[in-house]
Amino acid sequence: MVQKNPLSSADIYALVVFHNIGIDGILEKEELIEDFVKVHDESGSAIMYWTNPGKPFPAEKSYFQMLDEGELKVKDWVYRLIIRHSYEGELPFVVEITKNKFTPRKAKNPLVDRTNSLFPDFEPVLQPSY
Numbered sequence: 001m002v003q004k005n006p007l008s009s010a011d012i013y014a015l016v017v018f019h020n021i022g023i024d025g026i027l028e029k030e031e032l033i034e035d036f037v038k039v040h041d042e043s044g045s046a047i048m049y050w051t052n053p054g055k056p057f058p059a060e061k062s063y064f065q066m067l068d069e070g071e072l073k074v075k076d077w078v079y080r081l082i083i084r085h086s087y088e089g090e091l092p093f094v095v096e097i098t099k100n101k102f103t104p105r106k107a108k109n110p111l112v113d114r115t116n117s118l119f120p121d122f123e124p125v126l127q128p129s130y
Contacts, residue, residue: 018081035050
């Protein structure tokens with residue numbers, strides 16, 4: 001999806017969606033660097049901004065907020081990542097992530113039981129012996 005900032009005639013950007021992507025914090029002198037993450041999959045990696053609320057183009061929650069709340073780990077994988085990428089060549093900004101496609105929950109009836117219930121139990125047929 002291509003968007004245009006109504007306040008600036010030069011700020012045209014694309015929203016790009018990635019699926020099944022790794023997000024790693026960047027360590028410098030054994031401390032995480034604020035506002036930057038390394039995003040990767042089997043095709044390669046890139047450094048992206050992930051700004052805090054109150055800064056330009058912030059995500060709903062900052063990377064550090066998600067770490068503190070246990071929603072992410074320093075090296076983690078997410079189901080979906082949406083970034084904002086300007087055509088002017090700046091680094092892309094993380095806009096939104098979805099950790100899981102769905103929340104797993106324990107089924108009342110396991111899938112095996114539900115599947116087996118579709119097939120009737122037949123009594124064994126006894127063959128007469130001659």
